[in-house]
Amino acid sequence: MKVDYIIVGCGLAGISFCEQLLANNKTFVVFDNNSQQSSTVAGGLYNPVTLKRFTPVWQSKKQLALAIPMYNSIEQRLNVKLDYKVPVRKRFTSLEEQNNWFAKSDQEGLSDYMSLNIYKNENKSITSQYNFGEVLETGRIDTSLLISEYKKQLKNKGQLFCESIDYNVIQFNNNSISYKDILTTHIVFAEGFGLKQNPFFNSLPLQGSKGELITIKAPELKLDFVLKSSVFIIPLGCSIYRIGSTYDHTDKTNAITSQAREELLTKLKTLINCDFEVINQVAGIRPTVKDRRPLVGTHPKYKNMHVLNGLGTRGVMIGPYAAQQLYNHIEQNSTLDKDLDIARFNL
Missing domain, CATH: 3.30.9.10 (D-Amino Acid Oxidase, subunit A, domain 2)
Structure with a gap:
């Protein structure tokens, strides 16, 4: 099997990146072992104001402009109700x-x-x-229904592998990556707190x-x-x-x-x-980070290996923005928002 991307993880981060690939006619498969529950058990709220101190959520306008249309698109495609406009x-x-x-x-x-x-x-x-x-x-996304229905559609299309990825089996070729019988150009790790077990990115300061x-x-x-x-x-x-x-x-x-x-x-x-x-x-x-910003970027040694993680407590809002940042970085070599670029840490 040959695909453009392998995505590891099917929570809010993984789904947001899937949507970027679908919008740009890229082929992909997803690996998910169901070990991470943060997206499934989330409150699912999108709210552009931090109510503890009455401060604006980072990049809230850009986040909402991407997130709401994305969830509405998924609703129509999967024929489910996900977005509840609640004050x-x-x-x-x-x-x-x-x-x-x-x-x-x-x-x-x-x-x-x-x-x-x-x-x-x-x-x-x-x-x-x-x-x-x-x-x-403001509003609420039914994250549990989103993930279960999204996985169901991926499975029906033969794009979902319900298993852990074996990091030791990943092989690097000149301009591609082999994993078992899959040949891909890029692999994106969107594993949530599972990133702590990932030998390629586990030095990133994901706290949890x-x-x-x-x-x-x-x-x-x-x-x-x-x-x-x-x-x-x-x-x-x-x-x-x-x-x-x-x-x-x-x-x-x-x-x-x-x-x-x-x-x-x-x-x-x-x-x-x-x-x-x-x-x-x-x-x-x-998947929280000390500076409350996502972990997005490309491995310094393996140029077709990437990370999309650290969405923290606001994954519903920030996921689509972070996914678009990563996709444009990979495909168009655009500069990542410095606040989420993993280059801010030593990998």
């Missing part, structure tokens, strides 16, 4: 925080996304003395942050927007809500923990006062 509202904890919101909403990179309206709390099940501020151009979420059923809550406070409350429909997320920089397993469950429940109970039932809990390792 994100920040619960104010004081009048000072309200005033800070208005002060920041005038700034460049924020004025397009921070509503000047204060939304009064009219929900008896929510505790919020100082009401809410609303972020514009474990995140856990719980899912609750709360018929009385009747929330039709995403509520952000000490945790996110994300409505999924039918009285089901996702609550997240925790951050653990030491535990690097996908096992759920009682500590994370208790942390989320303790925070949730300060926000809502209605009855609810926990119906699920999931965990995954986010």
Whole structure:
């Protein structure tokens, strides 16, 4: 078999790069061993404002301009609903925080996304003395459905290998790479936290942050927007809500923990006062980097071996932008955005 690309990993990074290849009529296959769960268990929000400090998300305008059309295109091709236009509202904890919101909403990179309206709390099940501020151009991507349906289509087309890649079998030719019976021009590693096991790129400073979420059923809550406070409350429909997320920089397993469950429940109970039932809990390792920027680029020794990783907590938004950067770098020799270029680290 001869293809233009081998992609390793079928999470948000891998899918975003697949979309670049499809748009440019490139042939490819994908290897995925289902070991990384960060994309599957993600909250899936796209939100251009960091609500902890009211600062703009890095390259948010460019990211949204690429991401939303990409997900809409996938929706049409796979005939599934992925993109839910849901408002994100920040619960104010004081009048000072309200005033800070208005002060920041005038700034460049924020004025397009921070509503000047204060939304009064009219929900008896929510505790919020100082009401809410609303972020514009937000929504939720159903990442679990995206990945499962995307893999299904790749499998139907004979493009998906549900197995680990054996790094020892990769052979470098003059201008190509051989892997078993596949001959390719390029290989792109989009393995998420699995990159730590990759001998070609494991010296990159991928830290990893474990995140856990719980899912609750709360018929009385009747929330039709995403509520952000000490945790996110994300409505999924039918009285089901996702609550997240925790951050653990030491535990690097996908096992759920009682500590994370208790942390989320303790925070949730300060926000809502209605009855609810926990119906699920999931965990995954986010591929995070210390400087909170992706890891994108070409191996300094092997010029047709590349990495697309480190999407962190905002993979839904940043994945398409990072994938386009890498594709243009490979095919057109364009300069990578210096903030995501792996050249900023010694490989």
